[in-house]
Amino acid sequence: MxxxxxxxxxxxxxxxxxxxxxxxxxxxxxxxxxxxxxxxxxxxxxxxxxxxxxxxxxxxxxxxxAPLPIGESLFRSMTLAFMTMIVSTVLGVMSAQAFRSRFKGSGIVFYLIVLGMMVPGVLVGLGMALVANFFGIDRHWWSTAFVLHVVYTFPFAFLVMLAIFNRFDKSVEEASWSLGVSPARTFRKVTFPLIFPGVLSAMLFAFTLSYDEFSRTLFASGRDLTLPLAIYGTFAVEIxxxxxxxxxxxxxxxxxxxxxxxxxxxxxxxxxxxxxxxxx
Structure with a gap:
């Protein structure tokens, strides 16, 4: 019933x-x-x-x-999202690989990584703007905004890869090592093909989150606008x-x-x- x-x-x-x-x-x-x-x-x-x-x-x-300013801003957003995707995915795979073995302070490191996705974007963006102004650093989409995008998307890639490695059968790697294959070659030929679906998921997360990011980019991109900022500027008065x-x-x-x-x-x-x- x-x-x-x-x-x-x-x-x-x-x-x-x-x-x-x-x-x-x-x-x-x-x-x-x-x-x-x-x-x-x-x-x-x-x-x-x-x-x-x-x-x-x-x-x-x-x-x-007026036409939408989607030319240069679209190129910036696509380039920034691609850069963020590569760096965040590589960091996510490396960090998750490190967490496969217990090490001292792993709990603190875990929460420090996850903190990047928990802190409100407005606060992080404003903090980056204040730090850049204090040290006289020019804000650009390819520098300060890029750093914030990596800080924001890296935890998502890390959690995805951590879940993948938690289900990974380590005996496959041990069999390769027992045959005399080096750890680097084992990762490239055995481990990576098996975790590649998770790598794809991490890449998709990082790319889409960076491509749509607004609040962090608003304070850190400087004069050069990404696509979300350019679109927002066009309909701030009338849609x-x-x-x-x-x-x-x-x-x-x-x-x-x-x-x-x-x-x-x-x-x-x-x-x-x-x-x-x-x-x-």
Whole structure:
């Protein structure tokens, strides 16, 4: 009886959660197809048009709505996210590897790492700005903002890899060592292929968190704006439909990243299974 009640309740809860999660995107997509060149959201749609998508790429006739500054800011955000992804993932793998063995002060080090994701971004960004001003350091997206992004995303990569290593069968490495293979070669040929799905997850976490980061970047990026800051500056006074169109394209880009992640994950899982079968 209890199971018969719980299943419909859980199904209803899941449905409502998905509606709550994706309803804003659906509304965003609908509003992005209103006609131009006048700005401002209107609902219901009087006339459907792809004007605002053309406006994003400079293909539409001039209007009172200025184009979004997505050129250089998009390049900065993508570059910053890529740099953060590489550094945070490498640090996460190395730190999780170190925590596979007990060492003195491991508890303190663990909480110091996790602290980076717990401290509010406004406080960290403001603190970085004050420290930079005190020492006369110029703030840039590739220096001070980059450091804050790594501090913020590194704990996520670390926790992902820590979970992966907690389920890792160490006997596979011991078998390789017993055959005279060096630890470095064992990690490269045996360990890394098996933990590669976790590495992909850590990379995805670091990239998406850095790409969308606002509060920490606001205080640490200096004059050069990243994409979230540039978009925020355009609709601080009035929201135009070109922002909706760009939001749809950004969301589709995120879904594309998830698709690539799923493909790479399936390939890595198949490879890990082949390695396990060969070892057996």
């Amino acid at each position: 209890q199971s018969a009640v719980m299943k419909p309740a859980l199904a209803l809860y899941t449905t409502l959660f998905l509606v709550f999660l994706y309803a804003p995107f659906a509304i965003l997509a609908i509003l992005s197809f209103q006609t131009g060149p006048e700005g401002g959201p209107q609902f219901p749609i009087i006339e459907w048009s792809s004007y605002w998508y053309q406006h994003l790429f400079g293909l539409a006739p001039p209007s009172r709505v 135009h439909p070109n922002v909706f169109a760009f939001g749809v394209l950004t969301t589709l880009f995120s879904f594309a990243l998830l698709g690539v992640y799923a493909i790479l994950m399936s390939l890595s899982v198949r490879r890990a299974r082949r390695i396990a079968i060969q070892e057996e």
